[in-house]
């Protein structure tokens with residue numbers, strides 16, 4: 001079975017063709033500058049097939065982008081499948097499913113309407129996701145099943161005490177203002193892998209999943225269900241991130257807006273694009289740059305990383321308390337998979353709650369491995385995330401059902 005996984009943005013579109021049954025990746029790539037000058041990248045994973053790297057392809061809309069993907073995948077010389085018939089279904093990453101979707105769904109006209117109703121919740125992302133779906137229908141026809149896989153769906157199991165904000169209740173009832181959480185596909189994937197690594201049923205384990213990358217969130221997963229997560233109504237909440245502030249006292253907004261005569265758009269732009277470790281360090285949003293800058297004596301770069309690590313550590317404590325214990329802590333995404341020093345800083349000094357790191361075992365990157373000491377009551381796991389595979393697995397399960 002071959003599933004095409006699509007992650008559509010407003011002017012770009014990432015794709016992968018993979019087999020969810022054995023995890024085999026056939027090809028991946030990227031359409032960039034859609035609606036501008038069109039750059040197309042194609043990376044077949046089959047020996048002897050030619051890579052295309054940011055070549056010029058006219059892509060006035062997402063439909064031409066999907067057509068370019070199809071042409072490359074079925075190309076007689078460098079394609080990886082014989083024809084479009086060998087693509088069984090398409091799985092789309094959709095950012096926001098609101099309260100309407102608590103799991104992945106087969107896309108129907110009714111679902112498209114419900115997706116449109118979710119646009120106000122993610123005005124920047126959901127319209128692009130919808131465009132990607134329409135483009136696939138235009139190019140592949142109505143007979144190829146398409147599935148929507150939501151970043152928010154996994155978190156729909158949170159209890160009200162975790163997802164409600166202490167605002168007047170009508171803002172929840174009338175306007176759906178609540179915690180939704182994001183990175184759900186990643187948290188779900190690594191939670192499943194963690195249970196497999198522990199040799200236990202997912203129903204029997206309490207996990208804390210730390211997805212630490214340019215965007216970061218931590219999720220408490222009890223018995224396979226998300227019971228709390230650090231991102232909120234939007235992905236701006238929780239940890240300080242590359243350029244996002246994370247949680248802060250809302251009173252600061254009024255103070256700064258009054259003092260500098262800023263409107264709310266300017267303020268929110270600062271919170272999303274100019275804050276986080278970039279804002280504190282003044283150096284970079286990239287954790288590798290911060291590590292290097294700190295080694296060269298830049299204390300603010302060190303402070304930014306310390307604030308981030310401290311934020312993750314506090315969430316681990318909070319979620320262990322929320323679940324009444326924890327069996328394993330998972331590190332994933334760019335920082336979680338690659339930065340041994342940050343993993344160590346985060347998970348050190350937690351012996352009181354049964355977490356004992358193995359500094360040597362931790363000195364790895366990018367593979368599934370236990371990085372806690374043999375006698376650590378709580379296991380610490382490094383698990384590379386694979387959102388595309390999770391999307392393909394969900395898509396296959398729905399199409400087969």
Ligand code: AMP
Pocket residue numbers: 212213214215242285286287288289333334335338339340
């Ligand atoms: P992601 O959003 O998951 O792609 O993660 C991107 C982040 O991972 C960036 O801040 C990178 O600097 C960080 N990252 C990647 N490799 C490393 C590394 N070796 N050490 C520290 N951070 C890393």
